[in-house]
Amino acid sequence: MTTPKNDKNPRTTGRPTLNEVARRAGVSPITASRALRGIPSVAEELAQRVREAASELGYVANPAARALASARSQTVAVVVPSLGNQLFVETLEAIHAVMRPRGLEVLIGNSHYSRDEEEDLIRNYLAYQPRGLLLTGFERTESARRMLESSGIPCVYMMDLDSGAGLHCVGFSQIRAGAAAAEHLISRGRRRMAFVGAQLDQRTLLRGEGFRRALQQAGLYDPALELLTPRPSSVGLGCELFAQLMASHPQIDAIFFGNDDLAHGALLEAMRRGVKIPEQVAVIGFNDLPASSFTVPRLSSIRTPREAIGRRAAELLLALMAGQPIAEPVQDIGFELMAREST
Template identity: 75%
Template sequence: MTAGNSDRKHRRTSRATGRVTLDQVARHAGVSPITASRALRGLASVAPDLVDRVRQAADALGYVANPAARALASQQSQNVVVLVPSLGNQLFIDMLEAIHAVMQPHGLEVLIGNHHYDRDEEEKLLRNYLSYQPRGLLLTGFDRTESTRRLVEASGVPCVYMMDLDPGAGLHCVGFSQVRAGETAARHLLQRGRKRLAYVGAQLDQRTLLRGEGYRRALQQAGCYDPSLEVLTARASSVGLGGELFGQLLANHPDVDAIFFGNDDLAQGALLEALRNGIRVPEQVAVLGFNDLPSSQFMVPRLSSIRTPRKAIGMQAAERLLDLIHGRMVDAPMLDLGFELMVRESS
């Protein structure tokens, strides 16, 4: 039988069943169904020439994988669920890219859920994704509903928490201390001789509040904490909001000489507003951001910031989850990757 006749035969068979099957792809490529499955999932254990042959067969037959059927047959999928609070923040984009880079060579698909900093929405997403029988979960932080916590525990699905640390919980987590980062920011500005320090935070997720807690603690220890210099809003963090809050803060407290912003986009907006209004940074007021986004080092003046290891967090959390999925021993449940103070012209 010629290749063309073979293709037509497979296509007729697929029309009868409504779908080209993996077995048909395997026969067309001259390999076993297991090899075909591994090749299409991108597993490194399959020789490159076999991968090419299987993919060419799949293309020729118009094969589309059916992950739901595969999960039903094996009692588990090849999916890993990652829930983040935002897809508009470079912080989480960098983290997701790192997670995908780790998971893809192992044939695992990353299912991404964005809960928009809404705990109830996160619970709905998790309930939906657990019906897909994922191999593992990667969740952001520890701020969630009690029913979501019970859901994760009852599922029995391996889970690693990202960004935050919880030493007392015994949970697998990869991140850094948000409180210590806030303390470091305050101490840096105090060491620069600043006396009237403000904190500006938006979104008011748990991490923003913890940074503020650390900042407040350091100022209280230094005897210069003023609660009126905390500007907190539940509005979404943005460059525009940063400029707006910067103007309001200086209008109400013209003696402020240093501001720590809970996110870099807020701090960037403040620098633009200062430039627009002839306010000299850092001579009149020092500005410090958080996360050290790529654009911050190109601001005028260059923005000082707390650099967070977002890519490393994604990579290490994904690798730890792989260990848990495959039953490998993990040395300690908590991995602290720290942070770095990037001192530039704005402070």
Template identity: 80%
Template sequence: MAYNKNDRRSRTKGRPTLNEVAHRAGVSPITASRALRGVATVAEELVRKVEEAARELGYIANPAARALASAHSQSVLVLVPSLANQLFIDTLEAIHSVLRPKGLEVVIGNFHYSREEEEDLLRNYLAYQPRGLLLTGFERTESSRRMIEASGLPCVYMMDLDSGSGLHCVGFSQVNAGAAAARHLLSRGRQRIAFVAAQLDQRTLLRGDGFRRTLQQAGRYDPAFEILTPRPSSVGLGSELFAQLLAAQPQIDGIFFCNDDLAQGALLEAARHGVKVPEQVAVLGFNDLPSSAFMVPRLSSIRTPREIIGRRAAEQLLDLIAGKTIAEPVQDMGFELVLREST
């Protein structure tokens, strides 16, 4: 009997091989590999046979070996600043729905709004040769930028836009979104308008810039009407900051919160102390989280296209991986003001 080194098992661990799975399923090793990676072109019946053979043999794919064989893994690295924020959960779900049917695994790194932590994640994961990168925003360390450039990997940036950089990005203008928030509160006749922000990542600061500039142009800006804190955004913090703001500036009649969870906390605090919304103070949020439509009163918010951004960014990355030229490397997905009872 001829000896085939590709069919042997580890002498110490006895792990089954892909060739054995393919042989049991009656398909070629290439078909078996594609079936196990979820490539959509493999017939359902063959996928079922391969998966059944893999279960029977106890086969576990070796991604490191696959990466060595192809010079790349079958993964895409996605770095986001939070897994506690519904915004990024929705974006990740959309990314997964695009990449998984193409046989690509989504590797998620959470850098907790820390540029240094993002740098560590890039250094660790780039060693595994991913097929491409999906990154959040443009603010990162110089070392991270050098690693991204040196990797030569296809890369798409999400959530923000930079038309002058030559980078591929899918998002919306944070500055314009902030300006839209200010215009809305001004249009409701509000005279003393505040801005409350937490976390203070670059996108939040850009929204604040657009908001502030619009109020200045209208002659309605007062720096005393701002609260900016690096603390993590939450409903509890929103409640606290709302009480703090009204205690210091009781004449406030409109507030733009940089996130919906802060605005939701403000509505709860207002109800607790009998502050009428919007009669006494209008409250506007950002991101339009699902629960905002069920607050009392229902929260007005700026809806961000997080699912669309995730889907388009993943599609653009697939084109880059395939070597295609992107006709529109900068894709503005816009935003929408959702008017409800709180303003």
């Protein structure tokens, strides 16, 4: 009995190969590979022929095989604490916009603000030998730190700065940003100022620390006016915490919320309760989400450069991957105070 010939692929898997795609498109295998990875050096007419050939054959690239053949993968791994938070989505979009034209695939991991989950993600990604890693912040398990140090894979940290650790990072000073919120409220004549934070990741705690230091320097700090909870941040939680704070400390005249979600909830709860913003209580948020300029009243907030951080971090990682000398391993993108009607 003879085995029927497989016209599509001589391999026992029956899967079409890159060589078959190249032959059908009338190009070399390397050109086909570059076209399918979106590398812009391939002429669009050739790239279109390759894509059509791949579609007709049902070809799907095998990144594991490609990595084995070249002893290097074409992937970059990114780990963020949340995919439900718009600020990280904007950062990821910028990273993808930098990496994709260079033929690199972006693997996205969501740690859910858990150091243990992040450790698992890092372990899994390192097993595939990515070209580079982009991580959020500096707070992680000791095991994760050891894995990163021993891997030898280039890594860039986003959203915060650390000039003393010898790391490559792109972000802004969370402490200075928190201090800017306090200084803004003080300049508006406020004297009984509270800080409200949720989730309590390291960046939230640092901006709270900056706020605290500025109030202490002005002689206005009251530890009773800090309301912190590890619960996930949300608009609904902002409503709840605003009501709780006003019930326990009705004399406060300003609140700095650790992010805009909480501040949006506070504005809604204030409207429901007839609390006048900013006449009775000034409110300032953090991150300046797009909706903040449309709330009633319009929310004052610290604008963070999410897109710029993603772009610059990706560019810095590309330079590290290419072995280029890095003149600025710590890149401070800064932040902007957006003063609006709520203060």
